[in-house]
Amino acid sequence: MQHDQIRPPRGPADPQRRERIITATVDVLLAHGMEGLTHRAVAHRAGVPLGSTTYYFATLDELRHAALQRVVGAYTGYMHAWATELGQPTAVELAEAMTELVCLAIDDFTEHVIVDHELSVASMRQPRLKELACLYSSTTVAVLETLTTPVKARALAAAMDGLSLLGLTSPEPLPRAYVETVFRAILTPDAPNGPDAPHADADTEAP
């Protein structure tokens, strides 16, 4: 406190250490979920001493929050890019794209989606997580609203969450046709499709 120092008193030896800790935290979350997130697991993963994790983040809550922020950020970024690439799809195209999206999420981004759901559920009992969970859910609706009408966007968003939940819950993989019929039911009027008569391959029993 001598010279009214304004700049940070000293630069840290490894300026990326904080970042690496967050990254490691995300990795631990993906691998073991909220339940498995511990200071020690993060420290091990990041290759830093245990003390570092509490040095850069006062409490485990803070650390978790920082990591979840990054996860949600990845989601919002991904979704915006996805929508941009889609342009102005027709109803059928959108149904197809959403099917692709959900199947990809379940198959290739399993851990990410699981963490997203864990965040949502955790936010139900921990108000401190509400904000992030809301950002997540509102992003979906906001992005879909650029592709269809507001009402359908809501329905699609809800269905998307429900389907990914189902896909990750059921032991067998969710049939692609199953997913697609749901989105078509929302996006295309009954008439063109036949009054709901299911496609031959779309009638697989719900797992």
Added chain:
Amino acid sequence: MQHDQIRPPRGPADPQRRERIITATVDVLLAHGMEGLTHRAVAHRAGVPLGSTTYYFATLDELRHAALQRVVGAYTGYMHAWATELGQPTAVELAEAMTELVCLAIDDFTEHVIVDHELSVASMRQPRLKELACLYSSTTVAVLETLTTPVKARALAAAMDGLSLLGLTSPEPLPRAYVETVFRAILTPDAPNGPDAPHADADTEAP
């Protein structure tokens, strides 16, 4: 082992003790979630000594499983009764009934629904819970299939899960109109409703 005893060697002093422990476990789950489920909390709640909880259930997993079974059972029972009472609704009636159902779930059965979601999410990392989580999700679809076409039933089920997730996640209560438009989007063809032009009051921003 003297007389080849076949009947259970002796009746327990309090034959309802086991049941009371399960009930207490459910209560703890409702109040504090999976995270907060501990032997001690259950014992306290049930008014039994700590040892009892491990006496009747070898492990915490077992206890949790028994309690979740009861929660899911309550859900399936409720849903079947709900569908029975509905009879053969029109599309509009069904949309209304589902709106009522979701709003009621969020407002009056909050803790129950939260536990349901906790079960679903937990089952993603714990295969031992898959079976129960599946029973839960498949019940919804099965019940709805008695009220509408299979494809719409799936869409409704997915949307229902997504909406309750959203309702429990968002800080402000989910507007009733918001919920209803989603179900109407699935259940009623575009034409009669106007091509998706939202109702005046149904356009509340997503929370």
Added chain:
DNA sequence: CGGATATGTGTACCACAGTACAGATAAGCG
């Protein structure tokens, strides 16, 4: 009624994990 056996419980052990903090280390300055 007394002993044998099933039934139930209080206590203690152990592992895990969040966090505090005394010290170690390194950077700047005179």
Added chain:
DNA sequence: CGCTTATCTGTACTGTGGTACACATATCCG
């Protein structure tokens, strides 16, 4: 080059919680 000060880390403390298990208690049979 040594002192001061900020930066970092190893270790230890503490609370929590699952589970084991030695004892207590109750039932039944002879």
